[in-house]
Amino acid sequence: MSGANPAVFRRSRRQRRVSQFLNTTMRHLLDFMQASWVPLRLRKSLTLRMGLTMLISTLVILSGVGLYTANSIRDGIFQERLNQLLVESASRAKTAQSRLDQAPVSTVEQVQSLAQEVVTSITTMTSGGNAPSVLILRNPNETSAIVINEIVTGNSRETISPELRQSVEKKTGQYWQSVKLTDAEGRTFPGIAVGTALNLPLAGAHELYFVYSLADEQANLNLVMQVLAGGGLALLLLVGAMTWVVVYSVLVPVRRTVRTAERLAAGDLNARVLSQGQDEMAQLADSFNKMAGSLQSKIDTLGQLSRLQQRFVSDVSHELRTPLTTMRIADDVIFDARAELDPAALRSAELLHDQIDRFDAMLADLLEISRIDSGSARLSFETVDINSLVRKVIADNDSLAQQVGCEVVFNPPPYPCTAEVDTRRVTRIVRNLLVNAIEHSEGNPVTITTDTSETAVALRVSDHGVGMTPEVTSRVFDRFYRADPARTRTTGGTGLGLAISLEDARLSGGTLEAWGKSGYGSSFRLTLPRQNGTEMGPSPLELTDYVEPKLEEYQAQTGGEDA
Structure with missing residues (x-):
């Protein structure tokens, strides 16, 4: 036996739709990941990153496993059916040749009738829709004067390719080829054409072809592909849901910690994270609460020091007002009598007057700053x-x-x-x-x-x-x-x-x-x-x-x- 390239089953429309859906989904996911506004969202959402990563990874794995499984099932079904059909066609060809060799014929009509009877017996040997189409075609190289009409059952004459006929003309065995068949409704499905040499009495060398339909095998394969696609889609949804549940449950304590940190940043120093259990999240909550307590203690200490500093500045400024007032009165007396002073004393009086004015302005500024810091400004x-x-x-x-x-x-x-x-x-x-x-x-x-x-x-x-x-x-x-x-x-x-x-x-x-x-x-x-x-x-x-x-x-x- 010899054959052409391995047959490839036609994909059903539903299978093509599933494949197109997976390809479209993958392309949209890649476009989504490459969009200019997505990276910011991905940086802000760990749930989105994990969900997309798991979905894309699961989709790639399921696609690879699904394609490998589908190819393996398809090749296995095809090879098993091919072996059966080759054995069956060889047996039928041998039986037909034996009957032709034993039949006594002497006219063209008898040869034609005998060939038709052989074809009819072959088609009636198989019941139901699995009966093959049978063709008896004259070998182009035959030179006998006795010529009979071609015998063709069904609409299968156009399925016999010139390449297959050239192989059968060698008369050295059995040859097969994958073909595409069309039913009365215009639907196409795969098939196998098997050819072998046949010698008719008086008419000489002819070719015997069996055309088998693989519609049942294609239907079974479609069912398997639908089951695989449905199972893969269900598994994809399940993985996405499980990823969301797991990531969400893990990130709940993290979100709680973020909200608590925001409250701390807003000034609520009593904010704490709820700690439950003894796992890593609980340890994170405990560590955060310890940090918040330490910060609260430090801030309270710094607040007390700041209040003491403000009180000190305010108290000192107020206390300096009394001696400054006395110095101001004395300075006014001296400054008013500066015309009676000698040059050295006059210079000292002017310096004293200027520095007391500066001292007074400095105290006023310090008092104003202390009021602003204490929040008592009106x-x-x-x-x-x-x-x-x-x-x-x-x-x-x-x-x-x-x-x-x-x-x-x-x-x-x-x-x-x-x-x-x-x-x-x-x-x-x-x-x-x-x-x-x-x-x-x-x-x-x-x-x-x-x-x-x-x-x-x-x-x-x-x-x-x-x-x-x-x-x-x-x-x-x-x-x-x-x-x-x-x-x-x-x-x-x-x-x-x-x-x-x-x-x-x-x-x-x-x-x-x-x-x-x-x-x-x-x-x-x-x-x-x-x-x-x-x-x-x-x-x-x-x-x-x-x-x-x-x-x-x-x-x-x-x-x-x-x-």
């Missing part, structure tokens, strides 16, 4: 015109500007900038910003700009002095911070002015921001809501009026050097 809001407030502050510090040789330029809009503010605190903010700008202006003009919108009012103080580096800008509101400790101060400040201004802005519901550029100057922008307790919105002023010079302007300023 605000009194009233509707005022910021432009009028700025003009008053400029007038109060006119002597300082003249002493430094600095011109203060005020650029108000042509309309009022009214807002509901604490006049005392806003005045202090503007005064601190203006004095700070005059101190660092290097004699250049200081510009104050105001503007308003429907929800906010803003003020910007800009100087064109030494400016600030990014490091200085980030720390300019720190208490007692000085960018250049060796720099001589005209007003003898305490180093708390900008820190107090920032706290005043926050208490008023606004913001205070700083910008600086070395060699150009610096800007401070105060933005406040127009009505107390309402949304402030964006500031109506830019943080700075600085514009980066173009290359031509820069080269003109630097004498044509490269930027």
